[in-house]
Amino acid sequence: MEPPLRLIAGNPLDQLARTLEALLVVASAPLPVQELAAAADDDPERVEAALGLVAERYREGRSGVVLEHVAGGWAFRASREAAEACARLFERPPQRNLSAAAMETLAIVAYLGPCSRPDIARIRGVAADSAVAGLVERGLIAEAGRDAAAGAIRYRTTPLFERVFGLESLSQLPRLDDLGADAEEIRERLDAVAERRTA
Amino acid sequence: MIVRELDLDLDAFEGPFDLLLTLVLKDELDLRELDVAGIVLAFLERLAEREELDLEACGEFLVLIAALLELKARGLFPDEAAEIAELEPEAAAEELARRLAEYRRMKDAAAWLRERLQREGDRFFRLGPAQLAARVETPLAPQDPEQLAQVIRLLAVEPPQVSLEHMALRFPPVLRFLERFRAVLRRRTRFDFDGEVGRLPRIEQAVAFLALLELRRSGEVTIDQAAPFAPIRVARAGEEFMNRDERTVAWNLRSA
Numbered sequence: 001m002e003p004p005l006r007l008i009a010g011n012p013l014d015q016l017a018r019t020l021e022a023l024l025v026v027a028s029a030p031l032p033v034q035e036l037a038a039a040a041d042d043d044p045e046r047v048e049a050a051l052g053l054v055a056e057r058y059r060e061g062r063s064g065v066v067l068e069h070v071a072g073g074w075a076f077r078a079s080r081e082a083a084e085a086c087a088r089l090f091e092r093p094p095q096r097n098l099s100a101a102a103m104e105t106l107a108i109v110a111y112l113g114p115c116s117r118p119d120i121a122r123i124r125g126v127a128a129d130s131a132v133a134g135l136v137e138r139g140l141i142a143e144a145g146r147d148a149a150a151g152a153i154r155y156r157t158t159p160l161f162e163r164v165f166g167l168e169s170l171s172q173l174p175r176l177d178d179l180g181a182d183a184e185e186i187r188e189r190l191d192a193v194a195e196r197r198t199a
Numbered sequence: 200m201i202v203r204e205l206d207l208d209l210d211a212f213e214g215p216f217d218l219l220l221t222l223v224l225k226d227e228l229d230l231r232e233l234d235v236a237g238i239v240l241a242f243l244e245r246l247a248e249r250e251e252l253d254l255e256a257c258g259e260f261l262v263l264i265a266a267l268l269e270l271k272a273r274g275l276f277p278d279e280a281a282e283i284a285e286l287e288p289e290a291a292a293e294e295l296a297r298r299l300a301e302y303r304r305m306k307d308a309a310a311w312l313r314e315r316l317q318r319e320g321d322r323f324f325r326l327g328p329a330q331l332a333a334r335v336e337t338p339l340a341p342q343d344p345e346q347l348a349q350v351i352r353l354l355a356v357e358p359p360q361v362s363l364e365h366m367a368l369r370f371p372p373v374l375r376f377l378e379r380f381r382a383v384l385r386r387r388t389r390f391d392f393d394g395e396v397g398r399l400p401r402i403e404q405a406v407a408f409l410a411l412l413e414l415r416r417s418g419e420v421t422i423d424q425a426a427p428f429a430p431i432r433v434a435r436a437g438e439e440f441m442n443r444d445e446r447t448v449a450w451n452l453r454s455a
Contacts, residue, residue: 078322078323080321082323083322093326096316098316099210100210103312108305125275164316165315166319166322167315176304176308179303
């Protein structure tokens, strides 16, 4: 049996933890430690320690609301066991419906950003205009200045991208060197076709 | 098997292959949006459904798809075509391999992202604009309400009266000057316009000028001016000026 939902009584961080809890429940985007410390008017190290207390209280399996470190900050989300109920009540967010072209474009921007549409087209071999427009509309990428040489608008991923994909930061993406070494998908499909012919 | 009737279901196009070719040739479909590998796979899958190899269809397909690929390549790298053409064959192959590897890595990264999105699909969170209060870096000094009242009192004065004097301008009737000029010309054969009305207000001078033009129109006077801004001389009709040489046709046209 889990202990009742309350912080350890008498903990000197108790008051601060309650303040952080309040800030996080009001916020609609992840809050970095610095921002929480400024709002709570307290020391960032104490804030981190207090966040530990809050995270312990709001964790999977213990609470319907879960505190997570995501997109460079701290934010509440629904627990996974409540996901089905949430799915019945809320529409599937448009950020989750992405075509193959959009996903490739997103990967390029996440790894090589800030980069421009011509950069993306160069790698993918097809124009990136509609894919980029769709990702901007979904809030997953945003403009980030212009290319110094060509003057084309450059794009980078947004904090929302990290949040939707559940990333603490872009550094959680797999290393580029570890990708692309395995078998080529098209060759596999060609082989499959050849096999079907001989069968 | 008829290549042109091959049914395609691509991101950028859905329909028979020959319609696709028509649209491309008419520039109504951007080749850059087209996934050529998708066409090749559709063809091969159709081919695999058949018992025997249709060599004729394969040949036709190869020719068409090669043409499409060349068009697409030219469209994609208009500026780089020359750059790559200058490369040695080995270097060009290496460049091509480098680009393919780069694309392959990004395709894998996209697959990783898709898999991640599926795994994280049951995370629900509140979304909305971050409505954080703007931090005021330089707060205002404490203000005295009386000072604010003073400033408002300054602004709350009656606006100055707008002058309507120009509305009361009185124009003398043209007739007055017609009669005056006729009277002068009864006494003298000619007179100087400025000398006659120069001391009047500008408005009256303007009306006097209108009267002068009226007299000339009815043929009662002739008007003479040696140069722009020179004195205007008015003479009773029939009384020609002594110095006709001063007059020119161009001048008359301008003054009339």
